[in-house]
Amino acid sequence: MNPTTWSILISSLATGTIITLSSYHWLLAWIGLELNTLAILPIMAKQHHPRATEAATKYFLTQACASALIMFxxxxxxxTTGQWTxxxxxxxxSVLLFTMATAMKLGLVPTHFWFPEVMQGSTIMNAMIISTWxxxxxxxxxxxxxxxLNLMVLMTLSLMxxxxxxxxxxxxxxxRKIMAYSSIAHMGWLTMALALNxxxxxxxxxxxxxxxxxMFTTLMYSTxxxxxxxxxAWSNSPTQLTLTMLTLLSLAGLPPLSGFAPKWLILKEMTEMKLLTLATTMALLTLPSLFFYLRLTYLAIMTMAPAPTTTQYKWRLKPKYQKMTQMIIPSTMLLPIIPIAQNLTM
Known part of the structure; x- marks a missing residue:
């Protein structure tokens, strides 16, 4: 892709989100959403592969329907109210329509079917952008x-x-599909946090x-x-796979890693609101997710394919994980800041 075209698309992608984040009027927010969607479509389809084209088409149709629902x-x-604020x-x-439209954009159940397919048809970099930005x-x-918003609807979407x-x-x-379902599960916890605090x-x-x-950075470097x-991937870089294991366990929400902090605070908030049954259900529902995270961790760390040579590492290895540590450190070591986070969320 032409560097000028690439820079325009990336700038438009950033500008669309910033417009929506800073808007106070529904029309401006809708313009930001549309600009954001139209900017990422050429980035997704630039591979000139049927899977990439299919993913871009599915993404466009889903986001266009959701944006139309938001505008409606x-x-x-x-x-009815005379307010565009x-x-x-x-x-x-309007509240119900808006909730379902944003659920479709976020990939929440039951409007989630597009999300794993789009993630699978995209490159790892594009999948990371779709899952985060x-x-x-x-x-x-x-x-x-x-x-x-209707709290019962939000909690139902979160549980589902x-x-x-x-x-x-x-x-x-x-x-990429595993990360897609991981993202859906985390969006469920995020929706529950939105309903509570x-x-x-x-x-x-x-x-x-x-x-x-x-996690996407480690997948990208290890291909x-x-x-x-x-x-x-162990023969590429043992250090990188160790960091991958820590990131997976943090995504699973195991203490003493960073991923445990939001789950702990959300369960604490539900307990304080006397939602004990809901808190217990949410805690138990993390077990299936924990299983596939642990399965990935086991495959990454505890297994190694038969090597045709006597050495376990590749010849003339060029380490590529220096930049990765900058994101992995806060992703795994932020649990001690829970008291600060608790004060900020009160």
Whole structure:
């Protein structure tokens, strides 16, 4: 791709999200969403491969439908209340339409079927962008309208996403699909945080982005597209695979790693609100996700393919993991800042 075209697309991708993040009017927010979607489509389709074209087409159709629903809900709200302000979403029908539209954009269950297929048809870099940067704009709209959203709908979406993503991810062998279902499960926890405490949402989202970028970076450097590839990656760099193991365990939410912090705070918030049954259910629903994270960890660290030579490492190895450590350190070692995060979310 031409460098000028590439720079224009990346600038438009960033500008679209920033417009939505800083907008106060529904029309400006919609323009930001559309600019964001139109900018990433050529990036996804530049591989000139049928899978890439299919992924870009599915992504376009899904995002276009969701944006149309958002525009329809905002117009309906303006018709009944006379307000175009994002924070004044008061019409019940508009609230429901908007919630389902943002759920479709985020890939929440039951509007999640497009997400794993798009992730599988994209490159690892594009999959990382779709899982992180592309979720900021719809999440910012949810954050701005959180006081008017139906809490029961949000909690139901959260429970369904955590359940379905954990169970469906068990029989996946492609790393990008596993990361897709991991993202859906984390979006479920994020939606629950949004329903309980809006400030906790920012902390959860920040940690999710750091952990996801770290995991995709390790997959990119090790060129691991399937679970089998992870077993072969040890000869490339043992240090890199060790960092991969820590990142996977952090995504699983195991203490004393960073990923445990948001789950701990969300369960604490539910317990304080006397939602003990819901807290227990959410904690149990993390077990299927934990299983496939541990399976990936086992394949990456505990297994090694038969080597035809006497050495276990590649000849003239060129380490490529120096930049990766900058994201992995905060992704795994932020648990001690929980007291600070607790004060910020109160």
């Amino acid at each position: 809900s905002s117009t309906l709200n303006a018709w 994002i924070t004044q979403l008061q019409n019940p029908q 592309q979720k900021l704009a719809p999440l910012s709209l949810l954050y701005l309208t959180a006081n008017h 996403s955590t359940t379905i993503a954990g169970i469906t991810g068990l029989n996946q062998t492609q790393t 809006q400030n906790l949402t920012l902390f959860t989202m920040t940690l999710y982005i750091m952990m996801t970028i770290s 691991s597209k399937t679970m089998t590839d992870l077993g072969l």
